[in-house]
Amino acid sequence: MSLDVFLELVEIKAKTASILPMLLGVCMSIYYYHSFSLVNSILFFIAMLLFNMAVDMMDNYNDYNHAVDTEDYKKNTNIIGREKISPKLVLALIFIFSIVAALIGIYLVIRVGLPLLWLGIFCFAVGILYSSGPFPLNSLPVGEFFSGFTMGFMxxxxxxxxxxxxxxxWSWRNLxxxxxVALPCELWISNLMLANNICDAQEDENNxxxxxxxxxxxxxxxxxxxxKNVIAFLAIITAVMARLAPWSMLLTLLIIPFVVKQTKIFYHEQVKKRTFPCAVKILLIGSLVQVITYGIGM
Known part of the structure; x- marks a missing residue:
């Protein structure tokens, strides 16, 4: 398996959906809570990235195995069939990445406390059930909620x-x-899956x-x-007014014309290869600018 194929298998381009919320959490920890642990952040980053890659490989693996449209989707669309990757190899990688992520997570639990174990179990459960089991989340109407909530907020x-x-x-007020602060990322991640489902509407019906x-x-x-794009910007304004974020995060509002343009393009045409990247760009630019402008205020 070449590096390019591996990076597509783990959907490396979508990793901003987990990395940027993690960095936003670091920013809020430093600015609002006046606390930071470099070691804990690095360990969490590695574990999160490994499990995220495992989940995306699992998604491709399950889509390949459960595909009803075996002639077109399984052989020509799904990366495992298209690149003739051994399903056993993919399964082995999923297992290895998940175990390593879990071991790092357990070590972090020892360092920071038991609450992390329950948070981790929830995230692992959502990741596994996202594309596995008799009723995978990505095939149900709750997929957008769980992907946004888990990757954006959790x-x-x-x-x-x-x-x-x-x-x-752990009070409700603090949560x-x-x-x-996490809401814009949560909504943009949710929109990423929503855009994917809009583009794949007919393919999903066939399968x-x-x-x-x-x-x-x-x-x-x-x-x-x-x-959801509108609510995301309203959340940014509210977070600054509530003094949960520095005033500089209001600079994120400067990307509103960009988001409007990408939304109009997607409204005009919903084609996976041509217009789905609009949702990817909104998530990437929106979350990245939010993190940068929050960091400036620190």
Whole structure:
């Protein structure tokens, strides 16, 4: 397997969906909670990245094995069939990456406390159930919620917790503060999966995957895509007004014209290769600028 094929198998281009919420958590830990642990952050980064790659490999593996459209999707679309990768090799990589991530996670639990174990179990469960089992989350109308909540909020929550271990307030008030700062990332990650499901609407129907688009249709899916982009920017304004983030994070609002342009392109045409990257760009630019502008204020 070549490096290019491996990077596509683990969907390396989508890793910003987990890395940037983690970095945002580090920023909030330093700015708002005045706490930071370099060792804990590095360990969490490695474990998170390994398991994220395992989940994406598992997604491709399960889609390959469960494909109903064996002539086109399985042989020509799915990377395992298209690149003639051994399914046994993919399964072995999934197992190795997951075990290493779990071992690092257990070591972190020893360092920071038992709450991390429950947070980690939740994230592992969502990652495994995302494409596995009789009713995988990515084939159900709840996929957008779980992907956004887990990668956008839970990763940031863990990032804050491991930097403030031993003195973390588990009150609802404190959790809502973290959730508000994480909300733009959560919504943009959710929109990434929503855009993917909009583009794959017919393919999902052919493979008996009933995503949210099966129930609400493409038009309402596009309306939801736009609405979540609007809420993301309102959340940024609210977080600054609540003094959970520095004023500099308001500079993120400067990318509104870019987000509007990408949204219009996606509204006009929903084709995987041509317009799905619009959602990827919104997530990448939006989350990256949010992290940078938060960091400037620190």
């Amino acid at each position: 990763i940031m929550l863990i990032s804050v917790y491991i930097n403030k271990a031993g003195n973390f307030d 809502i503060k973290i959730w508000l 008996h995957r009933h995503t949210i688009i099966h129930f609400i249709g493409v038009k309402q899916g596009l309306n939801s895509f736009t609405t």
